[in-house]
Amino acid sequence: MARFTRRKKKRSSFPFFFILLLILAAGGGYAYLTFFEGEPPQIEAHNLPPYLGKKTNLSISISDMKSGLRSATVSLIQEGKEKQILTKEFPKKESDTKAENSQETINIEIDTKKLGVKEGDATLKIVVSDYSMRGLLKGNHTELSHNVVIDTKPPKINIIHSERYIKPGGAGIVIYRTDTNSGHGVRVNGIFYPGFPLIDESTDKYISYIALPYHADTITESLIIAEDAAGNKTTKPFAPIVKKAKQKRDRINVGIGFLSKKIPEFETHYPEMQGDIVQKYLYTNSTVRAMNNKKIHDLCMDPGPRQLWSGRFLRMAGSGKAGFADHRTYYHENKAIDKQVHLGMDIASTKHAPVKAANTGIVIYSDYLGIYGNMVMIDHGQGIFSLYSHLSQSNVSPGDSLNKGDILGNTGISGMAGGDHLHFSMLVNGIFVTPKEWWDQHWIDVTIDGPLVDAKF
Numbered sequence: 001m002a003r004f005t006r007r008k009k010k011r012s013s014f015p016f017f018f019i020l021l022l023i024l025a026a027g028g029g030y031a032y033l034t035f036f037e038g039e040p041p042q043i044e045a046h047n048l049p050p051y052l053g054k055k056t057n058l059s060i061s062i063s064d065m066k067s068g069l070r071s072a073t074v075s076l077i078q079e080g081k082e083k084q085i086l087t088k089e090f091p092k093k094e095s096d097t098k099a100e101n102s103q104e105t106i107n108i109e110i111d112t113k114k115l116g117v118k119e120g121d122a123t124l125k126i127v128v129s130d131y132s133m134r135g136l137l138k139g140n141h142t143e144l145s146h147n148v149v150i151d152t153k154p155p156k157i158n159i160i161h162s163e164r165y166i167k168p169g170g171a172g173i174v175i176y177r178t179d180t181n182s183g184h185g186v187r188v189n190g191i192f193y194p195g196f197p198l199i200d201e202s203t204d205k206y207i208s209y210i211a212l213p214y215h216a217d218t219i220t221e222s223l224i225i226a227e228d229a230a231g232n233k234t235t236k237p238f239a240p241i242v243k244k245a246k247q248k249r250d251r252i253n254v255g256i257g258f259l260s261k262k263i264p265e266f267e268t269h270y271p272e273m274q275g276d277i278v279q280k281y282l283y284t285n286s287t288v289r290a291m292n293n294k295k296i297h298d299l300c301m302d303p304g305p306r307q308l309w310s311g312r313f314l315r316m317a318g319s320g321k322a323g324f325a326d327h328r329t330y331y332h333e334n335k336a337i338d339k340q341v342h343l344g345m346d347i348a349s350t351k352h353a354p355v356k357a358a359n360t361g362i363v364i365y366s367d368y369l370g371i372y373g374n375m376v377m378i379d380h381g382q383g384i385f386s387l388y389s390h391l392s393q394s395n396v397s398p399g400d401s402l403n404k405g406d407i408l409g410n411t412g413i414s415g416m417a418g419g420d421h422l423h424f425s426m427l428v429n430g431i432f433v434t435p436k437e438w439w440d441q442h443w444i445d446v447t448i449d450g451p452l453v454d455a456k457f
Helices: 014-035 256-269 277-299 435-439 441-454
Strands: 042-044 055-063 069-078 081-089 103-111 120-130 141-150 157-162 171-178 183-188 191-194 205-211 222-227 233-237 249-253 319-322 326-332 335-342 345-348 354-356 361-368 374-381 384-391 407-410 422-428 431-433
Touching: 042 141, 055 069, 069 103, 081 103, 157 222, 157 233, 157 441, 171 183, 171 222, 171 441, 183 205, 191 205, 205 422, 256 277, 277 326, 277 335, 361 384, 374 407, 384 407, 422 435, 431 435, 435 441
Parallel strands: 249 326
Antiparallel strands: 042 055, 055 103, 069 081, 069 120, 120 141, 157 171, 171 205, 183 191, 183 222, 222 233, 319 345, 326 335, 345 422, 354 407, 361 374, 374 384, 384 422, 422 431
């Protein structure tokens, strides 16, 4: 009988090596993608200036979300010579594949005098590297070059005319020449009044309308300021003399009858009011008044660049009922409950009398505004505005162009008005000023038109 021997089948090692190769390949791929990643760092410097002055501050955001930031350098190149401004190294964690810093904001001050650079063209260079092992372990690099002009010479200012006398609540002008059109104007007691080019004149002559708030009794600061695109600044002082202004003091009685008629109107527009009828009145007369005046100020912050008005401003026919800067004390049941200052002139005529535009300009507001009721504001250019309130109706809309004398609405009792009248205000760059000056042709001739004629020579 034949004997059969069962041979043991030899197991193939191919699957094991295949799996091992896959593991090694995956590990190698992971290591390559981790240690040899090729994503370069990011530089965000969208607001780099076109000019560098004596000292210029820069803010540069850099990031690398893969291997992390290794280094950053900022330098200035001029005529082939590179001057280093900043070099910064970022540490790497010993127990991690990433650096400690993946994002960084670099704030630097460039001092062109210390760098020893000259006036003229230069190139600002920013280089950032990461901790990738690419490039013979040097990592990925990102470079940003930005052309700049070195300008360290401050602007020139020559005063052509400056206001000699001014009253609290009064206005005036300053005319000057400067060789920059980047940013300039006049600052009086901390308030900035922008400069505007003189019409039909060379572009280096400018006018700035200034005002002194009703409550100012002295001038602690009066400067013409010019700052160029490189940040170089020049200031030139002038010295106006403050003249006293008479300001009236009034007693205003606030009765229940008046409150019963007025408070429902304000409740409609300001439902947040709380308390009894007197408390709601006080909220309106103080808080709402402050909000309204801020709105008016903000409306004046983007004036038209050209003078649209000419000659004196028109005064509506009628009797004057209240003056500018009248200091009012409000009484309820013989008790003083509030104090405010009246920032306009009240004129009463017939009921629903037509209201004319005091001078040529563009309507910038026509709507309801709290204590002012239905109100219209006109921009006359170069920071001059007129305001008409308590109207029963308005016939104009924002954007409308009006000539002097055009009808814009009718008088009424809207807002904080006890009887039918017009509340008229004048403003210079958001500062309330007395309308009496602007109604006076002699004041216009002496204060504005005369100096403008002289400035042509």
